[in-house]
Ligand code: SF4
Ligand code: SF4
């Protein structure tokens with residue numbers, strides 16, 4: 001059976017979630033692999049949420065927010081943009097591939113962009129294979 | 142009142158916790174009045190088989206320091222748990238893995254390769270590695286099995302209390318011992334410390350808006366004496382670390398490295414610290430943000446210096 005990645009998608013309430021909604025109401029075709037969690041703002045997504053998703057078995061984590069300058073809370077997506085590269089650098093040391101985590105921007109009118117990002121991420125994570133928590137895999141003890 | 146029976150043990154640790162226990166100074170006499178030490182490898186000659194012969198729950202309290210990285214330590218943790226009414230994870234190694242826990246960035250194979258082959262002072266062309274069993278004319282020798290992953294005490298046995306610190310400050314140690322001697326024990330699972338808030342709360346440095354364009358390593362700058370170190374671009378973990386130590390490090394011009402573990406309610410100290418550091422970066426431009434982050438050479442070693450085995454990911458994936 002082919003591997004279907006499980007991806008957790010945090011979408012901000014004001015833009016990206018609406019973008020996802022638009023993709024749905026417009027009946028656009030989209031990979032079913034992203035499980036959306038609505039958050040008020042991409043700035044709400046603490047690094048802990050992302051690590052927790054991996055701990056609970058996600059193969060990838062997608063964070064979507066309003067375009068720079070458009071955040072409903074003015075600064076939230078800039079906060080996300082500062083955390084993500086630092087988190088990625090840390091995850092690289094932990095042996096987690098770069099393509100398993102992605103931060104991007106989707107506005108309320110960009111249903112097509114939402115679909116493109118989701119499809120692209122799904123294929124990248126599919127190519128990487130399942131995320132196996134190394135702790136449970138350790139050979140000795 | 143009958144005297145308390147206390148056992149002290151060390152697993153994967155540096156010996157600093159023993160020093161910290163002795164540092165309570167003249168309070169040792171008070172401890173000696175109230176308690177008998179029945180097992181303490183660093184100071185008294187009681188063998189493992191003597192502990193094995195003790196009835197279950199005959200020890201009142203075990204202060205266990207050190208992480209679990211081999212089969213001997215695991216065995217002793219389990220045995221001491223059986224024999225003790227109260228099990229205390231004493232110090233950061235037992236609590237969250239600490240410096241020995243950074244070995245979770247590697248596995249046994251990589252560690253052995255480094256230690257027994259690659260180190261510049263090693264000459265081992267035959268690639269001889271430690272074996273758990275070895276036959277000699279006199280019989281079979283055994284040594285403990287070295288594990289891939291360092292675990293905390295809580296990941297190994299049921300733990301009643303935690304005393305944080307690398308090593309715990311004298312006053313923190315005494316807070317725990319006093320509670321034991323007087324029988325006024327907090328609820329199970331309590332991290333025994335004078336504070337549940339962050340180190341920053343105890344730190345006298347002036348705090349203002351935190352906006353940082355460049356991060357420094359400690360040897361690169363001499364920080365101004367009265368201003369928050371994080372504001373000066375030093376990676377101070379005070380924001381993400383439980384207080385109670387009294388903030389000695391920032392008061393000595395050194396950033397807090399996080400040894401008291403996460404503040405109450407936080408499950409992953411490193412992620413919390415990382416988030417705090419990212420939020421002080423003073424830029425909205427992706428390229429500039431990346432440049433500023435490039436100064437942080439070793440994120441795991443910085444953010445998870447004491448807590449990698451206790452973190453959500455626990456260890457690195459080795460491919
Ligand atoms: S970040 Fe460090 S220097 Fe700044 S207030 Fe907190 S403990 Fe003190
Ligand atoms: S200031 Fe930080 S590193 Fe220093 S003793 Fe306190 S918790 Fe540990």
Ligand code: FES
Nearest residue numbers: 012041065066076
């Ligand atoms: S509300 Fe959309 S990113 Fe802040």
